[in-house]
Every structure is written in structure tokens, then in C-alpha cells.
Amino acid sequence: MQKRILLICSIIVGMIIILTVANPKSLMVITTMAQEYVNGYVNDDSRASDKNNSQNNKPGDNKQEITTPKDKNQKDGQPQDNPLAFENTTTIHKNGKQIITNTDSLLVLVNKKRNLPADYVPGKLVIPNVSFSFPGEHQKKYLRSEAAQALEELFQAAKKEKLDLLATSGYRSYQRQKAIFDAKAKAIGVEGANRTSAYPGQSEHQTGLAMDLTSTKVSGQLVEKFGELKEGKWLKENAHKFGFIIRYPKGKETVTGYNYEPWHLRFVGKETAEYIFTKGITLEEYFVQVHDYPQI
Ligand SMILES: [Zn+2]
Missing domain, CATH: 3.30.1380.10 (Muramoyl-pentapeptide Carboxypeptidase; domain 2)
Known part of the structure; x- marks a missing residue:
């Protein structure tokens, strides 16, 4: 059993090493995903609303009032x-x-x-x-x-x-x-x-x-x-x-x-x-x- 877990872990670590060598950005992506998983921010929508409604952060409320320069001129x-x-x-x-x-x-x-x-x-x-x-x-x-x-x-x-x-x-x-x-x-x-x-x-x-x-x-x-x-x-x-x-x-x-x-x-x-x-x-x-x- 322990041997099997060790084998799976080795495969995962090996894949990470191969991915990182192939594309250094992959490590950043993997790290970010891991952090977000830990913080419970795995939902894409909630991240979007965090960015756009930083002042009015109601959960689930993604409505945005966007004022374009054209609107302003009008x-x-x-x-x-x-x-x-x-x-x-x-x-x-x-x-x-x-x-x-x-x-x-x-x-x-x-x-x-x-x-x-x-x-x-x-x-x-x-x-x-x-x-x-x-x-x-x-x-x-x-x-x-x-x-x-x-x-x-x-x-x-x-x-x-x-x-x-x-x-x-x-x-x-x-x-x-x-x-x-x-x-x-x-x-x-x-x-x-x-x-x-x-x-x-x-x-x-x-x-x-x-x-x-x-x-x-x-x-x-x-x-x-x-x-x-x-x-x-x-x-x-x-x-x-x-x-x-x-x-x-x-x-x-x-x-x-x-x-x-x-x-x-x-x-x-x-x-x-x-x-x-x-x-x-x-x-x-x-x-x-x-x-x-x-x-x-
Ligand atoms: Zn005069």
C-alpha cells in the first residue's frame, strides 16, 4: 500500500518537473491553483466579481455599471x-x-x-x-x-x-x-x-x-x-x-x-x-x- 502511494506521488512530482522544464509558467499556474484551492477560491465567477466589485462586494451580485468615455461625453x-x-x-x-x-x-x-x-x-x-x-x-x-x-x-x-x-x-x-x-x-x-x-x-x-x-x-x-x-x-x-x-x-x-x-x-x-x-x-x-x- 505504502509503496503504491509512493509510486503515485513520484509520478505526480515527475509530471510537475517535466511540465516546469517544458514551460516555466506552468509552475506558477500550478502554485496559484494550489493556493486558490487552499483559500477556497476555486470558482471563476467569484474571482471576477472580486475584481470588478471591490467597493460593493455583494456575494453573487455581478452587475457592473460601466461608464465608457462615450457615455460620459453624451x-x-x-x-x-x-x-x-x-x-x-x-x-x-x-x-x-x-x-x-x-x-x-x-x-x-x-x-x-x-x-x-x-x-x-x-x-x-x-x-x-x-x-x-x-x-x-x-x-x-x-x-x-x-x-x-x-x-x-x-x-x-x-x-x-x-x-x-x-x-x-x-x-x-x-x-x-x-x-x-x-x-x-x-x-x-x-x-x-x-x-x-x-x-x-x-x-x-x-x-x-x-x-x-x-x-x-x-x-x-x-x-x-x-x-x-x-x-x-x-x-x-x-x-x-x-x-x-x-x-x-x-x-x-x-x-x-x-x-x-x-x-x-x-x-x-x-x-x-x-x-x-x-x-x-x-x-x-x-x-x-x-x-x-x-x-x-
Ligand atoms: Zn460701453
Whole structure:
């Protein structure tokens, strides 16, 4: 009997030696199988579920939720996940007015349809280190810090080109806009006033992301002639490199709702500014094309 057991063991050991010599990996496989047998993990399914459900290891539950990159993209593409989607940037007031909800976004869209709340004041307002058309302290020297820094870079580049640029009007509170509009409306009527001046709540200057630029060559005034100067032409071709767009371009009056303003720069960040510049579109058209806003 003992002899027979000894013979069987010798045959098994002999087979292992032959297998190992023929293929060294066999020893690893045999060792792993032996270990798993000892640990009681001989079932293939249970090993699979161990690997895939390491966080939620219910016995016998092999359901897996796999998120492929494609699934993720589809999710991101849905409007509810896009912070700039129309419904995520607007509420409709009971009087029918569209009120902006993403007031602090660098891509906030303010126009004759979309109103900033009367009490909205941007967070961090600073005075950019650039030349102004007037001396002293004034609210209209301020910009949001992101826009202020970009404007400083733009002015440095303009200086290298020996351009004569002056900043003249940046941040404007709701109350100041109201005073300006009311005075203009008193002089030429509400409709006439709204062709060049915004209703309170509808001015981009309330965001702290817009700055009007001028030049001593036009006596520091905001006039169309500025667009024909070397300064105005340079801005049109280069402002996007610093994250600005010419917000009210020529020929787009029906889209923006405002007359041509070669002096009004709006900060939107370099990526968006470049897109808008390259396509030759307005901020309104950008939102229609890229963020599926209702047609203008
Ligand atoms: Zn302006």
C-alpha cells in the first residue's frame, strides 16, 4: 500500500518537473491553483466579481455599471450639465422679464432681453494700471480683476505699437446706469435713448467686464471715428489675443440691438474671444451656435 502511494506521488512530482522544464509558467499556474484551492477560491465567477466589485462586494451580485468615455461625453453634452445652457443662466420673472442667474460668470450674456438683478455688484473690482482719459478716483475706473489684468496686458502690447489708447468707462452700478439713462430719455425720449444707452440692468458695464476705450486723437470721446484710427483698427484685429471682443460690431446692429461701438471692449477670456473673432460673430451668435440658445 505504502509503496503504491509512493509510486503515485513520484509520478505526480515527475509530471510537475517535466511540465516546469517544458514551460516555466506552468509552475506558477500550478502554485496559484494550489493556493486558490487552499483559500477556497476555486470558482471563476467569484474571482471576477472580486475584481470588478471591490467597493460593493455583494456575494453573487455581478452587475457592473460601466461608464465608457462615450457615455460620459453624451452626459456632458446634455443641457442640464452645461452651466452655460439657457435654462441654467436665466429665470423668467412673473412680469415676463428674463433675469440672469449666472451673474458672476465671465461669459455672462447681458443684452436688451437679459437683465442683471438691480442689486448685482461684481465681487472683486480693481482699477487696472492703464492710462485713463480723466484723472482722479471714479467708479468707472474699476473692472473685475480678471478683465483688469487682461486690459493691462493689452495696453502694454499697444504701447509697443506706439498706439495712443485711453480707458474711459468701465464698471457702472445699476443706480448710475439708471441716472444716465433717465437723463438721456428726458432729453431725446426713451426709444432714442435705448439705441445708444442701455436700460438699467441691461448694461454690460454693470458686470465689470466691459471697458470703453478712446484716444486723444478723438479728444477722449466715444465716437465712430475711433474705429477708423490706427488704434481702433488695431483693437479690432488684436483684442481677442487678450480675451476681449468688440461687443457691438458694424453690421450686427440687429443682432446686438445696439449701434456700432468700436470702443466697447468686453472680456470673455482668450478661448471664447478667439472663437468669436475667427468666426466673425457676436456674443449672442456664439450662444446660439455653441450653447443652443433660442434663435435671436
Ligand atoms: Zn460701453
